Amino acid sequence: MKLLEVEDLSVEYHLPQGKVKAVDEVSLTIDKGEVVGVVGESGSGKSTLAHAVIRLVRPPGKIVGGRVLFNGQDLLKLNDEDIRKIRGKEISMIFQDPSSYLNPVYPVGFQIAEVYEAHNNTNMKELNGEVVSLLKKVRITDSEVRVGSYPYELSGGMKQRILIAMAIALKPKLLIADEPTSALDTTIQAEILSLLNELKEEYGLSILFISHDIGVVSKIADRMIVMYAGKVVEEGPVRRIVEEPLHPYTKALVLATKTARKKKLFSIPGTPPDMFNLPKGCTFYPRCPYAKETCKEWNYKMIRDHEGGVACAIYENTGSS
Amino acid sequence: MQFMKILEAVNVHKYFPLDIFGRKKIRAVDDVSVYVTPSETLAIVGESGSGKTTLGRILSGLIKPDKGKILYKGYGFNGFHGKVQMVFQNPDSSLDPSWQIYDIVSEATNNKSLESVAEALETVGLNPAYVTKYPYELSGGEKQRVAIARAIATEPEVIILDEPVSALDASIRAQILNLLLDLQEKKGYTYVLIDHDLGRVWHISDRVVVMYAGKVVEEGKTEEVFQNPKHPYTMMLLSASTSSIPKPKIHVDIQGELPSLIDPPSGCRFRTRCPFAQEKCKTEEPQLYSTSSEHKVACHLFEKF
Ligand SMILES: Nc1ncnc2c1ncn2[C@@H]1O[C@H](COP(=O)(O)OP(=O)(O)OP(=O)(O)O)[C@@H](O)[C@H]1O
Numbered sequence A: 001m002k003l004l005e006v007e008d009l010s011v012e013y014h015l016p017q018g019k020v021k022a023v024d025e026v027s028l029t030i031d032k033g034e035v036v037g038v039v040g041e042s043g044s045g046k047s048t049l050a051h052a053v054i055r056l057v058r059p060p061g062k063i064v065g066g067r068v069l070f071n072g073q074d075l076l077k078l079n080d081e082d083i084r085k086i087r088g089k090e091i092s093m094i095f096q097d098p099s100s101y102l103n104p105v106y107p108v109g110f111q112i113a114e115v116y117e118a119h120n121n122t123n124m125k126e127l128n129g130e131v132v133s134l135l136k137k138v139r140i141t142d143s144e145v146r147v148g149s150y151p152y153e154l155s156g157g158m159k160q161r162i163l164i165a166m167a168i169a170l171k172p173k174l175l176i177a178d179e180p181t182s183a184l185d186t187t188i189q190a191e192i193l194s195l196l197n198e199l200k201e202e203y204g205l206s207i208l209f210i211s212h213d214i215g216v217v218s219k220i221a222d223r224m225i226v227m228y229a230g231k232v233v234e235e236g237p238v239r240r241i242v243e244e245p246l247h248p249y250t251k252a253l254v255l256a257t258k259t260a261r262k263k264k265l266f267s268i269p270g271t272p273p274d275m276f277n278l279p280k281g282c283t284f285y286p287r288c289p290y291a292k293e294t295c296k297e298w299n300y301k302m303i304r305d306h307e308g309g310v311a312c313a314i315y316e317n318t319g320s321s
Numbered sequence B: 001m002q003f004m005k006i007l008e009a010v011n012v013h014k015y016f017p018l019d020i021f022g023r024k025k026i027r028a029v030d031d032v033s034v035y036v037t038p039s040e041t042l043a044i045v046g047e048s049g050s051g052k053t054t055l056g057r058i059l060s061g062l063i064k065p066d067k068g069k070i071l072y073k074g075y076g077f078n079g080f081h082g083k084v085q086m087v088f089q090n091p092d093s094s095l096d097p098s099w100q101i102y103d104i105v106s107e108a109t110n111n112k113s114l115e116s117v118a119e120a121l122e123t124v125g126l127n128p129a130y131v132t133k134y135p136y137e138l139s140g141g142e143k144q145r146v147a148i149a150r151a152i153a154t155e156p157e158v159i160i161l162d163e164p165v166s167a168l169d170a171s172i173r174a175q176i177l178n179l180l181l182d183l184q185e186k187k188g189y190t191y192v193l194i195d196h197d198l199g200r201v202w203h204i205s206d207r208v209v210v211m212y213a214g215k216v217v218e219e220g221k222t223e224e225v226f227q228n229p230k231h232p233y234t235m236m237l238l239s240a241s242t243s244s245i246p247k248p249k250i251h252v253d254i255q256g257e258l259p260s261l262i263d264p265p266s267g268c269r270f271r272t273r274c275p276f277a278q279e280k281c282k283t284e285e286p287q288l289y290s291t292s293s294e295h296k297v298a299c300h301l302f303e304k305f
């Protein structure tokens, strides 16, 4: 049995201007001890997907379909109390924007200790040592003093590391990490990635790792999914995707990471899709250099092989190798 | 050689007291001098918590240094209101959640027409229909683009960009960086770019300043510093990068204890992690030595590297 199986999960935001299908029938699986990366354009629904997996989508957002099986149990069917027991303890999350998830009026050490208390009823005072050593693990110096710091007294990358500390505190089975290292310099980032790798080795932590940085994803993930306009357009082993991307959007994404000094960077032509008004057919069609007339009418379909798959009309008849 | 400096920090210090008596202090920025010349891009890189944002806030006039001074075109602080804009690391704390995007972008500008706001949004790759949205309705990347649109709408001279594209995907990121380069060419903007991604710094900056624990440890032309790093911390940073940048001649592995900012290590602050550290590094603080006219490094052993 897979640790996590997401099947045809859909999330919509209902706004006065219309409806946004932010996550559209997304399916993915994660094994015990596996790290699955999620990459994709800004606004393609990665964070919404992450929130939906632990049922943290807030109005005007709504999960409108699908299943989220965790150890075979459908999280979408649990009552509020049961899901709360799973959150933080079995599944934890590092949010993309640390500032909005840290309470500005409490010291960060207190907020980490609360995570323990909520699930273990441990004495707060005894926890101090535990919290200090957790801060050391995420490479925060002067940790004995920093437990008393308020969020505004910490740098961007330090706040991000506080969220990482909270998320790993209870040794969850599944960690959902939304851009967890986006504010860290290369050395601290490398240390955090090796910390996560250690936890994976130590007790089989599984991670859903969302990042814009394909370089970072390829350092930690085993498999990767690529999202565009709420849909998965490609999935497969990280190496294969980085070295031989199939979907035209993935190809463009990989190309856009190549840098040369003071040269124009490659960027995907056109504007991101209007989520209120997605084009018919393949949603990437208006920006795709390989588009054919038939793409306008093409119905989304994942063309699979043993390793993964791609959702693009070009591969429809040839079949992906 | 004589440079025209548009914005300059001279020996600035910023210590944050940890208690009301101020006995313990975090030395966030500890005697730092930097400058930018017109129409150049100065990158500031360094460890998380090393004082980059604090230095950016000092340069933009948002906070006053405890010691030292800021000069805009050679004059003191009061002269440069509006001419130096900062784009913040975290767009959430800088975008008022109760304002529509139109109000946010047009706030500081004189031209408040809908067309000009729509144009600013389009320049950063956002759909002009977003004028009626609220920040909480946008994804992380979309919010950051609004913040950039707001800064460029005021037509400033110097823009301090604190991790401006870290929250963006590769393609939008490329679009924004291209846009920044374009604007620089057309309007002569000067940028101070705080960014931890060395690939980006390599790509876009003219000069680079490397910070470690509140101090500048190396500075110089980007090409020179990347291809011929003289400080072991710079070597460590470059060695750990996943971007396509030149590999440093001397590979330095990550090791050692991170320094305290309250009670920093004696002598060289990097010595607790430096594979080359010697007795002298413990007893004597290295000065910023010049290795060539613009390349400076704060390491006792710089001549060896
Ligand atoms: N609270 C909300 N209300 C309305 N629309 C929202 C809300 N949150 C997200 N959206 C919309 O849903 C879509 C997906 O957003 P999401 O935050 O999941 O994207 P993302 O892939 O995480 O982007 P990024 O990489 O920029 O963080 C976007 O079009 C966004 O504007």
Ligand SMILES: Nc1ncnc2c1ncn2[C@@H]1O[C@H](COP(=O)(O)OP(=O)(O)OP(=O)(O)O)[C@@H](O)[C@H]1O
Binding pocket: A152, A153, A154, A155, A156, A157, A158, A183, A184, A185, B016, B017, B026, B027, B028, B046, B047, B048, B049, B050, B051, B052, B053, B054, B055, B089, B261
């Ligand atoms: N308002 C404040 N009160 C107290 N301490 C502060 C305050 N602002 C910053 N600091 C401290 O100053 C130091 C430098 O912080 P700064 O935000 O400048 O770092 P940074 O280099 O930008 O890091 P990052 O890359 O993680 O954003 C940190 O130790 C931080 O905790």
Ligand code: SF4
Binding pocket: B231, B232, B233, B268, B269, B270, B271, B272, B274, B275, B276, B277, B278, B281, B286, B298, B299, B300, B301, B302
């Ligand atoms: S001064 Fe000494 S400890 Fe500091 S970087 Fe140089 S060799 Fe290393």
Ligand SMILES: [Mg+2]
Binding pocket: A046, A047, A048, A096, A178, B139, B140
């Ligand atoms: Mg997101």
Ligand SMILES: [Mg+2]
Binding pocket: A155, A156, A157, B052, B053, B054, B089, B162
């Ligand atoms: Mg910062």
